[in-house]
Amino acid sequence: MSDDALRLGLDVGSTTVKAVVMDGGRIVFSDYRRHNADVRGEMKRLLLDIRNRFPDDVLKVAMTGSGGLGVARMMGVDFQQEVIAATAAIERLNPEADVVIELGGEDAKITYLHPTPEQRMNGSCAGGTGAFIDQMATLMHTDAPGLNELAARFDHLYPIASRCGVFAKTDVQPLLNQGAAHSDIAASVFQAVATQTVAGLACGRPIRGKVIFLGGPLHFLPELRAAFRRVLGDHVHDYITPDDAQLYVAIGAAFLAGGPTLSLPHLAAELDSANEVSVASKTMRPLLLDDAERAEFLERHSRATVPQGEMADAKGHLYLGIDAGSTTIKSVVIDDEGTIVHSSYGSNQGDPVAAAVGIARTVLGALPAGANLARA
Incomplete structure (x- = not known):
């Protein structure tokens, strides 16, 4: 196949799916959407939308992201590790960057690019990530963009824990009860995220030079970027915020896409007909195996009841x-x-x-x- 084929990069994250179609070095299609825990269904809908845009084309395809490996196996396409994909995009589009700070739905990463690449990533806890910001926004009866609008008007910053949503709520709830300004609380939430990311991932290694912000939260929330600038101070002399920062990992996957060209109907059909991905680790026994166990459970638990009246x-x-x-x-x-x-x-x-x-x-x-x- 010719090297000038369209390239499709798919990034399946913990909360969103992203797609980029590239013609050479030019983006000809892009999409970013939440999958609401229905990765397979949303991916199929996304592929159908891409097919409507390119009905007769075949593409070279690569997938990446924290939730992409299983879906890549379903579809029979190449999988690229997300740090490698992001680095490929940065080396092609922003080679002057020294450090990458990326926030996703449930992960946070700092990647040092020079002198040799070194990546730091949070563990299995989603504290200080996009999902954490959504939690805090819900607590304040708004959404992430609403939290950003509030934070733009702040006057005072409060200390708020961000390593865990439960700990953060125990800090935010008293502030709400005491009548603290919602604008100050919103800015304090962003400040906590920035502090948690830098302190928890840099672990003492300085962040210097040019910093590039990637990922949906940092792309869509300018007040979150402002919080990182306050935390990093004078050590960073320049910041890069690409127009497509939320898509960079998918862009990198598109750059790395190789192998045979595939049609979009073929990809959608593979996804639709695939069995559920097998889990490599041993899973726990279901609470109730069958109707008989369910009936026994309900009978046992109905013996102790509290009398109810009107x-x-x-x-x-x-x-x-x-x-x-x-x-x-x-x-x-x-x-x-x-x-x-x-x-x-x-x-x-x-x-x-x-x-x-x-x-x-x-x-x-x-x-x-x-x-x-x-x-x-």
Whole structure:
């Protein structure tokens, strides 16, 4: 086959799929979309969209990304390790870069390019990554772009843990309860991500020279890039933010694509007909193997029950218990016999005091006539 064939680079990440079609050194198609845990389905839809754009073409294909190996096996295409793919793109497009900082949905990487390439990557925890930013945005009733807009107006930075979403929530929730400005909290979240990435991955090795920002979070969130600049300070004399930073790994895969040319209908058919990827490691036994085990489980667990009643039928003394957690608030009303006559479970909406007051008002409004209000 000729070397001037179109090249397709596919990057399957933990939360997104990216595709780039290149004609020589020119991008003629690109897409970036969330797969919402349906990698196979979203990849098939993406391939069909590419086929609509190039109905009669055959392409050389390579796949990369943290979730790409299994899909590459399904489709029978070449797989390239993502650091190698990203480095290939940078060497071709930005050879002047010294250090790569890349954030993905559930991973973070720092790659030193000179004098010899050295890559640092986080472990299996998604703390300080795109998914972590999504978590914090949800806690503040917005999304990642909304968090970026808030952060642009900050006045003060608070210390927030970013190694784990649970730890971060224990820092953010009190700030919300105390009325801290959402703009300050948003900027503090980005600052925590930058600090975690640099401190956790650089491990003391200086980041100097020209830094290139890659990955969706750093591409779409300029305030996150500003947080990295604050953390890195004067050690870095220049920053590179490519227009297609979210696609660089897919671009690198396209540069590395070799082997036979394949048609897009063939790729979609291979993906559609493939069996699920076999897991190399030994998996745990399912909780319930069959309907008989399920029936036995339900029968055993139904032996211990808490009596339930209706608030309208409640009499005598009633007792209200409220459990205000970091993200949810729960309540139960019981009578003297221990019967549950009312219960609730919901989000605290970032303000557990107001949520508790709302529960109390709901309970008082639902009290039946004649209830002993002095002891309820």
